[in-house]
Amino acid sequence: MTTPHSPRIALFGLPGAGKSTTAALLRHALEERGERAAVVRIAAPLYDVQHAFHERIGSPLAEDRQDGALLNFLGSHFRRTAPGFLLEDFRQRCADALAAGADVLICDDARPVDAGELSAQGFTLVRISAPDALRRARKSARGDRTGGDDIHPTEAGVLDVEPDHRIVNDGDLAQLERLIASLLADLNGDPVDGRLGAAAPSGERDRLRSLFDRAARLITPHYAENRHQIGAVILTADGRTFTGLHIEAMVGRASVCAEAVALGKAREAGATDLRLVLAVRHPKPSEEDRRIRPVPPCGLCRELLLDYGPDIRAVIGAPDDLSVVPMKQLLPSKYVGTKWNTPGTAPAAPVLRHG
Structure with missing residues:
Protein backbone atom coordinates (compact mmCIF):
# COMPACT_ATOMS: atom_id res chain seq x y z
CA MET A 1 0.00 0.00 0.00
CA ASN A 188 8.72 17.56 10.60
CA GLY A 189 10.13 16.04 7.45
CA ASP A 190 10.47 19.12 5.26
CA PRO A 191 13.76 20.96 5.86
CA VAL A 192 13.09 23.55 3.16
CA ASP A 193 10.18 25.57 4.51
CA GLY A 194 9.52 23.95 7.88
CA ARG A 195 6.04 22.72 6.93
CA LEU A 196 4.94 19.33 8.15
CA GLY A 197 3.67 18.60 4.68
CA ALA A 198 1.07 19.48 2.06
CA ALA A 199 -1.72 17.53 0.43
CA ALA A 200 -0.54 15.69 -2.65
CA PRO A 201 -2.20 17.13 -5.76
CA SER A 202 -2.13 13.78 -7.56
CA GLY A 203 -5.33 12.50 -5.95
CA GLU A 204 -7.32 15.75 -6.05
CA ARG A 205 -8.97 15.00 -9.36
CA ASP A 206 -10.15 11.60 -8.13
CA ARG A 207 -11.48 13.10 -4.89
CA LEU A 208 -13.42 15.78 -6.76
CA ARG A 209 -14.79 13.17 -9.13
CA SER A 210 -15.94 11.11 -6.14
CA LEU A 211 -17.78 14.16 -4.81
CA PHE A 212 -19.39 14.71 -8.22
CA ASP A 213 -20.50 11.08 -8.34
CA ARG A 214 -22.10 11.47 -4.91
CA ALA A 215 -24.13 14.47 -6.04
CA ALA A 216 -25.12 12.64 -9.22
CA ARG A 217 -26.29 9.63 -7.21
CA LEU A 218 -28.43 11.97 -5.13
CA ILE A 219 -30.27 13.66 -7.99
CA THR A 220 -30.65 10.63 -10.30
CA PRO A 221 -33.37 8.74 -8.36
CA HIS A 222 -35.09 11.93 -7.17
CA TYR A 223 -35.24 13.87 -10.41
CA ALA A 224 -38.71 15.14 -11.26
CA GLU A 225 -39.19 17.69 -14.02
CA ASN A 226 -39.99 21.14 -12.65
CA ARG A 227 -39.73 19.82 -9.07
CA HIS A 228 -36.27 18.41 -8.36
CA GLN A 229 -33.54 19.21 -10.84
CA ILE A 230 -30.44 20.12 -8.81
CA GLY A 231 -28.54 18.08 -6.22
CA ALA A 232 -25.81 19.54 -4.01
CA VAL A 233 -23.12 18.35 -1.63
CA ILE A 234 -21.43 20.48 1.03
CA LEU A 235 -18.15 19.24 2.49
CA THR A 236 -16.85 20.32 5.91
CA ALA A 237 -13.27 20.50 7.14
CA ASP A 238 -13.57 17.20 9.04
CA GLY A 239 -14.73 15.29 5.97
CA ARG A 240 -18.44 15.22 6.72
CA THR A 241 -20.77 15.61 3.73
CA PHE A 242 -24.26 17.08 3.69
CA THR A 243 -26.54 16.71 0.69
CA GLY A 244 -29.45 18.79 -0.52
CA LEU A 245 -32.19 18.42 -3.10
CA HIS A 246 -33.57 21.39 -5.03
CA ILE A 247 -37.27 22.02 -4.32
CA GLU A 248 -39.23 23.84 -7.01
CA ALA A 249 -42.45 25.63 -6.03
CA MET A 250 -45.52 26.55 -8.07
CA VAL A 251 -44.72 30.14 -7.12
CA GLY A 252 -41.16 30.46 -8.37
CA ARG A 253 -39.81 32.71 -5.64
CA ALA A 254 -40.81 30.11 -3.02
CA SER A 255 -38.41 27.56 -4.52
CA VAL A 256 -35.43 26.45 -2.44
CA CYS A 257 -32.01 25.75 -3.93
CA ALA A 258 -30.25 22.46 -3.25
CA GLU A 259 -27.27 24.27 -1.72
CA ALA A 260 -29.57 25.91 0.86
CA VAL A 261 -31.07 22.55 1.82
CA ALA A 262 -27.59 21.07 2.29
CA LEU A 263 -26.54 24.11 4.31
CA GLY A 264 -29.51 23.67 6.64
CA LYS A 265 -28.53 20.05 7.28
CA ALA A 266 -24.95 21.06 8.00
CA ARG A 267 -26.02 23.73 10.49
CA GLU A 268 -28.41 21.31 12.20
CA ALA A 269 -25.48 18.92 12.71
CA GLY A 270 -23.38 21.70 14.25
CA ALA A 271 -21.04 22.05 11.29
CA THR A 272 -19.55 25.52 10.90
CA ASP A 273 -16.28 24.95 9.04
CA LEU A 274 -17.71 24.71 5.53
CA ARG A 275 -15.04 24.14 2.89
CA LEU A 276 -16.46 22.90 -0.41
CA VAL A 277 -19.77 22.90 -2.31
CA LEU A 278 -20.67 21.06 -5.49
CA ALA A 279 -24.02 21.22 -7.29
CA VAL A 280 -25.10 19.17 -10.30
CA ARG A 281 -27.99 19.54 -12.75
CA HIS A 282 -30.06 16.70 -14.16
CA PRO A 283 -31.14 17.24 -17.81
CA LYS A 284 -34.80 17.53 -18.72
CA PRO A 285 -36.38 14.72 -20.80
CA SER A 286 -36.55 17.07 -23.80
CA GLU A 287 -32.80 17.74 -23.81
CA GLU A 288 -30.58 15.84 -26.22
CA ASP A 289 -27.58 15.86 -23.88
CA ARG A 290 -28.52 13.38 -21.15
CA ARG A 291 -25.42 13.91 -19.01
CA ILE A 292 -25.54 15.21 -15.46
CA ARG A 293 -23.26 18.21 -15.20
CA PRO A 294 -21.85 20.45 -12.46
CA VAL A 295 -23.40 23.90 -12.15
CA PRO A 296 -22.04 26.90 -10.25
CA PRO A 297 -24.14 28.24 -7.37
CA CYS A 298 -26.62 30.94 -8.31
CA GLY A 299 -26.13 34.48 -7.04
CA LEU A 300 -28.43 34.01 -4.05
CA CYS A 301 -26.60 30.82 -3.02
CA ARG A 302 -23.26 32.58 -3.32
CA GLU A 303 -24.49 35.22 -0.88
CA LEU A 304 -25.97 32.62 1.48
CA LEU A 305 -22.99 30.25 1.48
CA LEU A 306 -20.54 33.08 2.13
CA ASP A 307 -22.71 34.20 5.06
CA TYR A 308 -22.12 30.83 6.74
CA GLY A 309 -18.83 29.72 5.21
CA PRO A 310 -16.54 32.67 4.47
CA ASP A 311 -13.79 30.33 3.26
CA ILE A 312 -15.99 27.97 1.25
CA ARG A 313 -14.96 27.06 -2.29
CA ALA A 314 -17.06 25.83 -5.22
CA VAL A 315 -16.40 22.94 -7.57
CA ILE A 316 -17.13 23.94 -11.18
CA GLY A 317 -16.32 22.74 -14.67
CA ALA A 318 -17.15 19.56 -16.57
CA PRO A 319 -17.44 16.04 -15.08
CA ASP A 320 -14.05 15.11 -16.55
CA ASP A 321 -12.41 18.49 -15.89
CA LEU A 322 -13.43 19.67 -12.42
CA SER A 323 -11.75 22.61 -10.75
CA VAL A 324 -12.09 24.48 -7.46
CA VAL A 325 -12.59 28.21 -7.12
CA PRO A 326 -13.04 30.33 -3.97
CA MET A 327 -16.64 31.47 -3.59
CA LYS A 328 -15.33 34.97 -2.89
CA GLN A 329 -13.97 34.97 -6.42
CA LEU A 330 -17.41 34.12 -7.79
CA LEU A 331 -18.92 36.93 -5.71
CA PRO A 332 -16.26 39.64 -5.40
CA SER A 333 -18.57 42.32 -3.96
CA LYS A 334 -20.60 40.47 -1.35
CA TYR A 335 -23.37 42.32 0.45
CA VAL A 336 -22.53 43.11 4.08
CA GLY A 337 -25.55 43.76 6.29
CA THR A 338 -26.11 44.55 9.96
CA LYS A 339 -28.33 41.67 11.10
CA TRP A 340 -25.59 39.98 13.11
CA ASN A 341 -23.36 41.42 15.80
CA THR A 342 -20.37 41.22 13.49
CA PRO A 343 -21.41 42.22 9.96
CA GLY A 344 -20.86 39.45 7.45
CA THR A 345 -20.33 36.78 10.12
CA ALA A 346 -22.94 34.14 10.88
CA PRO A 347 -23.65 33.19 14.50
CA ALA A 348 -21.95 29.94 15.43
CA ALA A 349 -23.93 26.72 15.21
CA PRO A 350 -24.10 24.46 18.27
CA VAL A 351 -20.90 22.46 18.67
CA LEU A 352 -21.47 18.71 18.99
CA ARG A 353 -18.82 16.88 20.93
CA HIS A 354 -17.18 13.98 19.12
CA GLY A 355 -14.93 12.58 21.80
Whole structure:
Protein backbone atom coordinates (compact mmCIF):
# COMPACT_ATOMS: atom_id res chain seq x y z
CA MET A 1 0.00 0.00 0.00
CA THR A 2 1.29 3.45 -0.91
CA THR A 3 1.69 5.75 2.07
CA PRO A 4 -0.33 8.97 1.63
CA HIS A 5 1.74 12.12 1.12
CA SER A 6 -0.42 14.18 3.49
CA PRO A 7 0.76 13.71 7.10
CA ARG A 8 -1.64 11.80 9.32
CA ILE A 9 -1.55 11.63 13.12
CA ALA A 10 -3.67 9.23 15.20
CA LEU A 11 -4.01 9.74 18.95
CA PHE A 12 -4.98 6.84 21.20
CA GLY A 13 -5.22 6.33 24.95
CA LEU A 14 -7.72 5.61 27.69
CA PRO A 15 -10.70 7.95 28.30
CA GLY A 16 -9.60 11.06 30.16
CA ALA A 17 -5.99 10.86 28.98
CA GLY A 18 -6.48 14.03 26.93
CA LYS A 19 -6.83 12.93 23.31
CA SER A 20 -9.37 15.60 22.35
CA THR A 21 -7.47 18.34 24.15
CA THR A 22 -4.23 17.26 22.50
CA ALA A 23 -5.91 17.23 19.10
CA ALA A 24 -7.28 20.74 19.59
CA LEU A 25 -3.88 22.10 20.64
CA LEU A 26 -2.17 20.19 17.84
CA ARG A 27 -4.55 21.63 15.28
CA HIS A 28 -4.00 25.14 16.63
CA ALA A 29 -0.21 24.72 16.54
CA LEU A 30 -0.33 23.50 12.95
CA GLU A 31 -2.59 26.33 11.83
CA GLU A 32 -0.26 28.81 13.50
CA ARG A 33 2.39 27.43 11.13
CA GLY A 34 0.14 27.80 8.11
CA GLU A 35 -0.98 24.16 7.99
CA ARG A 36 -4.64 23.36 7.40
CA ALA A 37 -5.41 20.58 9.87
CA ALA A 38 -8.61 18.53 9.98
CA VAL A 39 -9.74 16.38 12.91
CA VAL A 40 -11.41 13.26 11.50
CA ARG A 41 -12.92 10.76 13.93
CA ILE A 42 -13.43 7.04 13.50
CA ALA A 43 -16.49 7.08 15.76
CA ALA A 44 -18.30 9.92 13.96
CA PRO A 45 -21.18 7.59 12.94
CA LEU A 46 -21.64 6.59 16.59
CA TYR A 47 -21.96 10.22 17.62
CA ASP A 48 -24.48 10.81 14.86
CA VAL A 49 -26.66 7.97 16.18
CA GLN A 50 -26.16 9.13 19.78
CA HIS A 51 -27.29 12.63 18.86
CA ALA A 52 -30.33 11.37 16.92
CA PHE A 53 -31.33 9.06 19.79
CA HIS A 54 -31.30 11.78 22.45
CA GLU A 55 -33.05 14.25 20.17
CA ARG A 56 -35.76 11.66 19.42
CA ILE A 57 -36.50 10.92 23.08
CA GLY A 58 -36.66 14.61 23.91
CA SER A 59 -33.51 14.66 26.01
CA PRO A 60 -30.81 16.27 23.85
CA LEU A 61 -27.29 16.13 25.16
CA ALA A 62 -25.80 19.38 26.37
CA GLU A 63 -23.03 20.87 24.32
CA ASP A 64 -19.74 18.96 24.63
CA ARG A 65 -21.29 16.04 26.52
CA GLN A 66 -21.54 12.31 25.81
CA ASP A 67 -23.55 9.25 26.75
CA GLY A 68 -20.61 6.92 27.31
CA ALA A 69 -22.68 3.79 27.98
CA LEU A 70 -24.63 4.29 24.75
CA LEU A 71 -21.43 4.85 22.77
CA ASN A 72 -19.95 1.63 24.19
CA PHE A 73 -23.06 -0.26 23.07
CA LEU A 74 -23.09 1.35 19.63
CA GLY A 75 -19.39 0.71 19.12
CA SER A 76 -19.79 -2.99 19.89
CA HIS A 77 -22.91 -3.29 17.75
CA PHE A 78 -21.42 -1.49 14.74
CA ARG A 79 -18.26 -3.60 14.84
CA ARG A 80 -20.19 -6.84 15.24
CA THR A 81 -22.85 -6.11 12.61
CA ALA A 82 -20.62 -4.47 10.00
CA PRO A 83 -17.01 -5.24 10.99
CA GLY A 84 -15.32 -3.10 8.36
CA PHE A 85 -17.74 -0.20 8.22
CA LEU A 86 -16.23 2.25 10.73
CA LEU A 87 -12.75 2.17 9.21
CA GLU A 88 -14.00 2.26 5.63
CA ASP A 89 -16.27 5.20 6.46
CA PHE A 90 -13.30 6.85 8.20
CA ARG A 91 -11.13 6.28 5.13
CA GLN A 92 -13.73 7.99 2.94
CA ARG A 93 -14.03 10.96 5.30
CA CYS A 94 -10.26 11.31 5.34
CA ALA A 95 -10.32 11.52 1.55
CA ASP A 96 -13.12 14.07 1.76
CA ALA A 97 -11.19 16.15 4.30
CA LEU A 98 -8.25 16.23 1.88
CA ALA A 99 -10.60 17.26 -0.92
CA ALA A 100 -11.82 20.05 1.37
CA GLY A 101 -8.26 21.37 1.55
CA ALA A 102 -6.66 19.75 4.60
CA ASP A 103 -2.85 19.49 4.69
CA VAL A 104 -2.73 17.33 7.84
CA LEU A 105 -5.23 14.79 9.19
CA ILE A 106 -5.65 14.21 12.93
CA CYS A 107 -7.62 11.32 14.41
CA ASP A 108 -8.31 11.92 18.10
CA ASP A 109 -10.28 8.77 18.90
CA ALA A 110 -8.07 5.91 17.67
CA ARG A 111 -8.54 2.58 19.43
CA PRO A 112 -5.94 -0.19 19.85
CA VAL A 113 -8.08 -2.55 17.79
CA ASP A 114 -7.73 -0.16 14.85
CA ALA A 115 -3.99 0.48 15.15
CA GLY A 116 -2.95 -1.89 12.36
CA GLU A 117 -5.38 -0.44 9.84
CA LEU A 118 -4.51 3.12 10.81
CA SER A 119 -0.83 2.40 10.23
CA ALA A 120 -1.72 0.91 6.84
CA GLN A 121 -3.59 4.13 6.02
CA GLY A 122 -0.42 6.09 6.74
CA PHE A 123 -1.13 7.36 10.26
CA THR A 124 1.58 8.01 12.81
CA LEU A 125 0.42 6.47 16.11
CA VAL A 126 0.77 8.69 19.18
CA ARG A 127 -0.16 7.30 22.60
CA ILE A 128 -1.54 9.83 25.11
CA SER A 129 -1.31 8.72 28.74
CA ALA A 130 -1.81 10.22 32.20
CA PRO A 131 -1.59 8.95 35.78
CA ASP A 132 -4.70 6.89 36.45
CA ALA A 133 -6.07 9.07 39.26
CA LEU A 134 -5.65 12.23 37.19
CA ARG A 135 -7.17 10.59 34.14
CA ARG A 136 -10.24 9.43 36.06
CA ALA A 137 -10.67 12.88 37.62
CA ARG A 138 -10.59 14.52 34.20
CA LYS A 139 -13.09 12.01 32.87
CA SER A 140 -15.45 12.63 35.79
CA ALA A 141 -15.18 16.40 35.40
CA ARG A 142 -16.46 16.25 31.81
CA GLY A 143 -20.04 15.93 33.08
CA ASP A 144 -21.09 13.27 30.57
CA ARG A 145 -24.61 11.84 30.76
CA THR A 146 -23.09 8.44 31.49
CA GLY A 147 -19.44 7.43 31.67
CA GLY A 148 -17.79 5.09 29.21
CA ASP A 149 -16.29 1.81 30.38
CA ASP A 150 -12.50 1.94 30.76
CA ILE A 151 -12.30 -1.81 30.22
CA HIS A 152 -14.63 -1.94 27.22
CA PRO A 153 -13.26 -4.29 24.51
CA THR A 154 -12.42 -1.36 22.22
CA GLU A 155 -10.26 0.17 24.96
CA ALA A 156 -8.34 -3.05 25.60
CA GLY A 157 -4.74 -3.37 24.51
CA VAL A 158 -3.61 0.24 24.89
CA LEU A 159 -0.31 -0.92 26.38
CA ASP A 160 0.10 -3.66 23.78
CA VAL A 161 0.30 -1.24 20.85
CA GLU A 162 3.79 0.02 20.14
CA PRO A 163 3.31 3.72 19.28
CA ASP A 164 5.49 5.81 17.04
CA HIS A 165 5.49 8.58 19.66
CA ARG A 166 4.38 9.01 23.28
CA ILE A 167 2.96 11.98 25.20
CA VAL A 168 2.58 11.82 28.98
CA ASN A 169 -0.13 14.35 29.77
CA ASP A 170 0.41 14.78 33.50
CA GLY A 171 0.77 18.58 33.73
CA ASP A 172 -1.01 21.76 32.72
CA LEU A 173 -1.89 23.01 29.23
CA ALA A 174 1.39 24.89 28.89
CA GLN A 175 3.32 21.67 29.42
CA LEU A 176 1.10 19.84 26.94
CA GLU A 177 1.74 22.57 24.37
CA ARG A 178 5.49 22.09 24.82
CA LEU A 179 5.14 18.34 24.33
CA ILE A 180 3.11 18.94 21.17
CA ALA A 181 5.78 21.30 19.85
CA SER A 182 8.35 18.58 20.46
CA LEU A 183 6.15 16.05 18.66
CA LEU A 184 5.83 18.33 15.64
CA ALA A 185 9.58 18.87 15.59
CA ASP A 186 10.08 15.10 15.50
CA LEU A 187 7.51 14.67 12.73
CA ASN A 188 8.72 17.56 10.60
CA GLY A 189 10.13 16.04 7.45
CA ASP A 190 10.47 19.12 5.26
CA PRO A 191 13.76 20.96 5.86
CA VAL A 192 13.09 23.55 3.16
CA ASP A 193 10.18 25.57 4.51
CA GLY A 194 9.52 23.95 7.88
CA ARG A 195 6.04 22.72 6.93
CA LEU A 196 4.94 19.33 8.15
CA GLY A 197 3.67 18.60 4.68
CA ALA A 198 1.07 19.48 2.06
CA ALA A 199 -1.72 17.53 0.43
CA ALA A 200 -0.54 15.69 -2.65
CA PRO A 201 -2.20 17.13 -5.76
CA SER A 202 -2.13 13.78 -7.56
CA GLY A 203 -5.33 12.50 -5.95
CA GLU A 204 -7.32 15.75 -6.05
CA ARG A 205 -8.97 15.00 -9.36
CA ASP A 206 -10.15 11.60 -8.13
CA ARG A 207 -11.48 13.10 -4.89
CA LEU A 208 -13.42 15.78 -6.76
CA ARG A 209 -14.79 13.17 -9.13
CA SER A 210 -15.94 11.11 -6.14
CA LEU A 211 -17.78 14.16 -4.81
CA PHE A 212 -19.39 14.71 -8.22
CA ASP A 213 -20.50 11.08 -8.34
CA ARG A 214 -22.10 11.47 -4.91
CA ALA A 215 -24.13 14.47 -6.04
CA ALA A 216 -25.12 12.64 -9.22
CA ARG A 217 -26.29 9.63 -7.21
CA LEU A 218 -28.43 11.97 -5.13
CA ILE A 219 -30.27 13.66 -7.99
CA THR A 220 -30.65 10.63 -10.30
CA PRO A 221 -33.37 8.74 -8.36
CA HIS A 222 -35.09 11.93 -7.17
CA TYR A 223 -35.24 13.87 -10.41
CA ALA A 224 -38.71 15.14 -11.26
CA GLU A 225 -39.19 17.69 -14.02
CA ASN A 226 -39.99 21.14 -12.65
CA ARG A 227 -39.73 19.82 -9.07
CA HIS A 228 -36.27 18.41 -8.36
CA GLN A 229 -33.54 19.21 -10.84
CA ILE A 230 -30.44 20.12 -8.81
CA GLY A 231 -28.54 18.08 -6.22
CA ALA A 232 -25.81 19.54 -4.01
CA VAL A 233 -23.12 18.35 -1.63
CA ILE A 234 -21.43 20.48 1.03
CA LEU A 235 -18.15 19.24 2.49
CA THR A 236 -16.85 20.32 5.91
CA ALA A 237 -13.27 20.50 7.14
CA ASP A 238 -13.57 17.20 9.04
CA GLY A 239 -14.73 15.29 5.97
CA ARG A 240 -18.44 15.22 6.72
CA THR A 241 -20.77 15.61 3.73
CA PHE A 242 -24.26 17.08 3.69
CA THR A 243 -26.54 16.71 0.69
CA GLY A 244 -29.45 18.79 -0.52
CA LEU A 245 -32.19 18.42 -3.10
CA HIS A 246 -33.57 21.39 -5.03
CA ILE A 247 -37.27 22.02 -4.32
CA GLU A 248 -39.23 23.84 -7.01
CA ALA A 249 -42.45 25.63 -6.03
CA MET A 250 -45.52 26.55 -8.07
CA VAL A 251 -44.72 30.14 -7.12
CA GLY A 252 -41.16 30.46 -8.37
CA ARG A 253 -39.81 32.71 -5.64
CA ALA A 254 -40.81 30.11 -3.02
CA SER A 255 -38.41 27.56 -4.52
CA VAL A 256 -35.43 26.45 -2.44
CA CYS A 257 -32.01 25.75 -3.93
CA ALA A 258 -30.25 22.46 -3.25
CA GLU A 259 -27.27 24.27 -1.72
CA ALA A 260 -29.57 25.91 0.86
CA VAL A 261 -31.07 22.55 1.82
CA ALA A 262 -27.59 21.07 2.29
CA LEU A 263 -26.54 24.11 4.31
CA GLY A 264 -29.51 23.67 6.64
CA LYS A 265 -28.53 20.05 7.28
CA ALA A 266 -24.95 21.06 8.00
CA ARG A 267 -26.02 23.73 10.49
CA GLU A 268 -28.41 21.31 12.20
CA ALA A 269 -25.48 18.92 12.71
CA GLY A 270 -23.38 21.70 14.25
CA ALA A 271 -21.04 22.05 11.29
CA THR A 272 -19.55 25.52 10.90
CA ASP A 273 -16.28 24.95 9.04
CA LEU A 274 -17.71 24.71 5.53
CA ARG A 275 -15.04 24.14 2.89
CA LEU A 276 -16.46 22.90 -0.41
CA VAL A 277 -19.77 22.90 -2.31
CA LEU A 278 -20.67 21.06 -5.49
CA ALA A 279 -24.02 21.22 -7.29
CA VAL A 280 -25.10 19.17 -10.30
CA ARG A 281 -27.99 19.54 -12.75
CA HIS A 282 -30.06 16.70 -14.16
CA PRO A 283 -31.14 17.24 -17.81
CA LYS A 284 -34.80 17.53 -18.72
CA PRO A 285 -36.38 14.72 -20.80
CA SER A 286 -36.55 17.07 -23.80
CA GLU A 287 -32.80 17.74 -23.81
CA GLU A 288 -30.58 15.84 -26.22
CA ASP A 289 -27.58 15.86 -23.88
CA ARG A 290 -28.52 13.38 -21.15
CA ARG A 291 -25.42 13.91 -19.01
CA ILE A 292 -25.54 15.21 -15.46
CA ARG A 293 -23.26 18.21 -15.20
CA PRO A 294 -21.85 20.45 -12.46
CA VAL A 295 -23.40 23.90 -12.15
CA PRO A 296 -22.04 26.90 -10.25
CA PRO A 297 -24.14 28.24 -7.37
CA CYS A 298 -26.62 30.94 -8.31
CA GLY A 299 -26.13 34.48 -7.04
CA LEU A 300 -28.43 34.01 -4.05
CA CYS A 301 -26.60 30.82 -3.02
CA ARG A 302 -23.26 32.58 -3.32
CA GLU A 303 -24.49 35.22 -0.88
CA LEU A 304 -25.97 32.62 1.48
CA LEU A 305 -22.99 30.25 1.48
CA LEU A 306 -20.54 33.08 2.13
CA ASP A 307 -22.71 34.20 5.06
CA TYR A 308 -22.12 30.83 6.74
CA GLY A 309 -18.83 29.72 5.21
CA PRO A 310 -16.54 32.67 4.47
CA ASP A 311 -13.79 30.33 3.26
CA ILE A 312 -15.99 27.97 1.25
CA ARG A 313 -14.96 27.06 -2.29
CA ALA A 314 -17.06 25.83 -5.22
CA VAL A 315 -16.40 22.94 -7.57
CA ILE A 316 -17.13 23.94 -11.18
CA GLY A 317 -16.32 22.74 -14.67
CA ALA A 318 -17.15 19.56 -16.57
CA PRO A 319 -17.44 16.04 -15.08
CA ASP A 320 -14.05 15.11 -16.55
CA ASP A 321 -12.41 18.49 -15.89
CA LEU A 322 -13.43 19.67 -12.42
CA SER A 323 -11.75 22.61 -10.75
CA VAL A 324 -12.09 24.48 -7.46
CA VAL A 325 -12.59 28.21 -7.12
CA PRO A 326 -13.04 30.33 -3.97
CA MET A 327 -16.64 31.47 -3.59
CA LYS A 328 -15.33 34.97 -2.89
CA GLN A 329 -13.97 34.97 -6.42
CA LEU A 330 -17.41 34.12 -7.79
CA LEU A 331 -18.92 36.93 -5.71
CA PRO A 332 -16.26 39.64 -5.40
CA SER A 333 -18.57 42.32 -3.96
CA LYS A 334 -20.60 40.47 -1.35
CA TYR A 335 -23.37 42.32 0.45
CA VAL A 336 -22.53 43.11 4.08
CA GLY A 337 -25.55 43.76 6.29
CA THR A 338 -26.11 44.55 9.96
CA LYS A 339 -28.33 41.67 11.10
CA TRP A 340 -25.59 39.98 13.11
CA ASN A 341 -23.36 41.42 15.80
CA THR A 342 -20.37 41.22 13.49
CA PRO A 343 -21.41 42.22 9.96
CA GLY A 344 -20.86 39.45 7.45
CA THR A 345 -20.33 36.78 10.12
CA ALA A 346 -22.94 34.14 10.88
CA PRO A 347 -23.65 33.19 14.50
CA ALA A 348 -21.95 29.94 15.43
CA ALA A 349 -23.93 26.72 15.21
CA PRO A 350 -24.10 24.46 18.27
CA VAL A 351 -20.90 22.46 18.67
CA LEU A 352 -21.47 18.71 18.99
CA ARG A 353 -18.82 16.88 20.93
CA HIS A 354 -17.18 13.98 19.12
CA GLY A 355 -14.93 12.58 21.80
